[in-house]
Amino acid sequence: xxxxxxxxxxxxxxxxxxxxxxxxxxxxxxxxxxxxxxxxxxxxxxxxxxxxxxxxxxxxxxxxxxxxxxxxxxxxxxxxxxxxxxxxxxxxxxxxxxxxxxxxxxxxxxxxxxxxxxxxxxxxxxxxxxxxxxxxxxxxxxxxxxxxxxxxxxxxxxxxxxxxxxxxxxxxxxxxxxxxxxxxxxxxxxxxxxxxxxxxxxxxxxxxxxxxxxxxxxxxxxxxxxxxxxxxxxxxxxxxxxxxxxxxxxxxxxxxxxxxxxxxxxxxxxxxxxxxxxxxxxxxxxxxxxxxxxxxxxxxxxxxxxxxxxxxxxxxxxxxxxxxxxxxxxxxxxxxxxxxxxxxxxxxxxxxxxxxxxxxxxxxxxxxxxxxxxxxxxxxxxxxxxxxxxxxxxxxxxxxxxxxxxxxxxxxxxxxxxxxxxxxxxxxxxxxxxxxxxxxxxxxxxxxxxxxxxxxxxxxxxxxxxxxxxxxxxxxxxxxxxxxxxxxxxxxxxxxxxxxxxxxxxxxxxxxxxxxxxxxxxxxxxxxxxxxxxxxxxxxxxxxxxxxxxxxxxxxxxxxxxxxxxxxxxxxxxxxxxxxxxxxxxxxxxxxxxxxxxxxxxxxxxxxxxxxxxxxxxxxxxxxxxxxxxxxxxxxxxxxxxxxxxxxxxxxxxxxxxxxxxxxx
Numbered sequence: 178x179x180x181x182x183x184x185x186x187x188x189x190x191x192x193x194x195x196x197x198x199x200x201x202x203x204x205x206x207x208x209x210x211x212x213x214x215x216x217x218x219x220x221x222x223x224x225x226x227x228x229x230x231x232x233x234x235x236x237x238x239x240x241x242x243x244x245x246x247x248x249x250x251x252x253x254x255x256x257x258x259x260x261x262x263x264x265x266x267x268x269x270x271x272x273x274x275x276x277x278x279x280x281x282x283x284x285x286x287x288x289x290x291x292x293x294x295x296x297x298x299x300x301x302x303x304x305x306x307x308x309x310x311x312x313x314x315x316x317x318x319x320x321x322x323x324x325x326x327x328x329x330x331x332x333x334x335x336x337x338x339x340x341x342x343x344x345x346x347x348x349x350x351x352x353x354x355x356x357x358x359x360x361x362x363x364x365x366x367x368x369x370x371x372x373x374x375x376x377x378x379x380x381x382x383x384x385x386x387x388x389x390x391x392x393x394x395x396x397x398x399x400x401x402x403x404x405x406x407x408x409x410x411x412x413x414x415x416x417x418x419x420x421x422x423x424x425x426x427x428x429x430x431x432x433x434x435x436x437x438x439x440x441x442x443x444x445x446x447x448x449x450x451x452x453x454x455x456x457x458x459x460x461x462x463x464x465x466x467x468x469x470x471x472x473x474x475x476x477x478x479x480x481x482x483x484x485x486x487x488x489x490x491x492x493x494x495x496x497x498x499x500x501x502x503x504x505x506x507x508x509x510x511x512x513x514x515x516x517x518x519x520x521x522x523x524x525x526x527x528x529x530x531x532x533x534x535x536x537x538x539x540x541x542x543x544x545x546x547x548x549x550x551x552x553x554x555x556x557x558x559x560x561x562x563x564x565x566x567x568x569x570x571x572x573x574x575x576x577x578x579x580x581x582x583x584x585x586x587x588x589x590x591x592x593x594x595x596x597x598x599x600x601x602x603x604x605x606x607x608x609x610x611x612x613x614x615x616x617x618x619x620x621x622x623x624x625x626x627x628x629x630x631x632x633x634x635x636x637x638x639x640x641x642x643x644x645x646x647x648x649x650x651x652x653x654x655x656x657x658x659x660x661x662x663x664x665x666x667x668x669x670x671x672x673x674x675x676x677x678x679x680x681x682x683x684x685x686x687x688x689x690x691x692x693x694x695x696x697x698x699x700x701x702x703x704x705x706x707x708x709x710x711x712x713x714x715x716x717x718x719x720x721x722x723x724x725x726x727x728x729x730x731x732x733x734x735x736x737x738x739x740x741x742x743x744x745x746x747x748x749x750x751x752x753x754x755x756x757x758x759x760x761x762x763x764x765x766x767x768x769x770x771x772x773x774x775x776x777x778x779x780x781x782x783x784x785x786x787x788x789x790x791x792x793x794x795x796x797x798x799x800x801x802x803x804x805x806x807x808x809x810x811x812x813x814x815x816x817x818x819x820x821x822x823x824x825x826x827x828x829x830x831x832x833x834x835x836x837x838x839x840x841x842x
Contacts, residue, residue, distance in 0.1 A: 198246055202242065218297070218445035219445050231463070240285050243266070257329075277450075296354055298355030302343045303321070303324035317350075321352060366403075368384070369429070379412050465489035472550065475553075481562060483551070486542075487512040504577065518578045522544070777807045780804075805821050
């Protein structure tokens with residue numbers, strides 16, 4: 178595991194210990210202290226100082242210097258800067274338990290005292306340039322030299338990874354460089370890789386596995402080459418390129434005729450230190466953000482990452498914490514849990530404030546390594562991501578994140594969530610040509626219609642005639658608001674106008690006239706309207722079979738939480754046999770489906786209608802159970818609890834009684 182990942186193992190800060198040592202560099206606002214713990218494999222491998230970068234060092238690291246406890250400057254090799262993460266430094270000659278101090282920050286250039294260590298084992302990865310070739314060593318070397326987008330760098334235990342530990346694990350280049358101690362003066366090394374890999378010994382190419390290929394090989398076919406080390410130690414460079422995903426990088430040796438991965442102890446490693454403090458010249462707190470990526474979710478060709486950020490140490494009383502993300506999101510408080518859109522790295526600035534005093538730190542979060550996968554097929558996973566979206570203020574997000582998160586919400590979230598994201602998205606995107614434009618408007622207005630159908634209808638009337646013609650869904654939404662929200666007599670003329678256009682909405686509009694009469698209790702008129710809209714040539718026997726088949730299919734979709742499939746099948750059923758609303762459990766199933774979209778008022782209307790039509794006690798109990806869910810969504814929690822309590826008390830043997838009893842508490 179790379180040392181970047183070992184940040185969570187750093188010791189707690191000890192400000193008292195640092196305070197005992199006078200501040201030696203007065204123009205440096207920040208200072209970290211380290212204690213030497215374990216000697217390096219070779220003296221000239223150096224002692225690793227793993228410095229938090231925090232976005233506070235200069236890009237060239239010319240602000241960073243090292244001193245001893247007396248303030249005397251010590252030699253320092255500045256190996257690598259991972260912005261917003263870690264700075265890799267190597268001290269030259271330390272004694273065990275010696276304490277040293279790294280001063281940095283302040284945008285200053287400070288005199289350097291350099292030395293040149295022998296790096297081992299160091300990994301750097303870069304983005305693979307487009308159209309890179311890897312059929313021989315010169316081609317891969319050219320690709321590496323032309324790669325300008327760097328993922329990061331750090332020390333690693335061995336050449337043995339099935340991922341890019343420094344960034345996205347697709348379309349990248351790797352370069353391992355280190356000192357290998359051979360158990361024999363001459364040994365055969367081999368490589369396993371996906372795709373190309375090449376091995377250099379003492380800067381000379383030895384062997385490789387060129388081209389694009391998988392990692393499948395065996396003892397007979399594994400690419401191999403011989404290396405020698407008269408002094409037991411040989412410098413090894415291992416280059417790798419991955420075009421696509423599913424990488425593999427392994428360097429091994431052959432001992433006693435067997436292929437073995439080279440173990441970490443065979444490589445030379447730098448000496449170890451532990452960070453003992455991190456302080457500010459003014460005594461202010463220094464935020465050290467820690468990021469954890471708990472899971473990722475793929476949908477629609479996009480990647481969403483469940484990201485949890487905290488501070489390494491709590492801020493003192495009187496200081497506030499603010500998280501400012503590069504996509505515009507803002508959170509207050511000591512931690513932040515949100516969905517980031519990747520795979521590009523996310524950047525968050527943490528600001529600590531106390532009156533006019535303010536400090537800030539940067540954390541760059543790269544979505545690489547082994548992240549647990551969430552699935553859109555798992556309702557709990559999806560709900561976890563939706564809950565996090567619900568805690569965001571979409572109005573602050575930039576267009577890229579907003580568009581991606583709206584797409585996820587529109588597919589799986591309730592109308593109320595889609596409405597929030599949709600309203601923010603519409604404010605930044607006014608063109609009806611984008612597919613999300615109508616999705617955002619429909620969700621926004623449909624959500625409004627659940628509590629204020631008059632306002633929803635007034636909003637719909639703001640669309641011009643050309644837009645309403647282009648999107649017939651707008652007229653159908655108005656019709657639904659008139660039927661299910663108001664039971665208004667204006668339903669009939671609007672439905673007749675839609676039906677006269679003879680498009681795919683026409684039959685559904687005529688069925689809505691039947692819904693209007695049904696919800697007003699005008700049974701004969703409703704049944705007559707439904708009968709006139711039934712598919713021609715359907716016999717009672719055929720329709721009965723249709724009803725049974727549809728019920729089984731929709732119950733299966735609802736059991737799997739697939740509201741879109743259930744809704745599509747309900748519409749298909751409705752168009753074939755509108756009278757199913759009187760002759761089957763269509764209304765119960767539609768009410769349950771509407772709940773999954775957050776259309777609580779429309780769901781309540783359908784469930785209450787089903788209860789009035791169906792006199793079977795078991796069916797009425799089921800209707801009451803789901804009707805109570807609709808009441809909760811409409812803000813009537815006490816009424817819902819009463820319904821559940823009555824159900825549990827009066828129908829204890831019903832399959833829903835136990836769950837109702839829990840919900841009633």
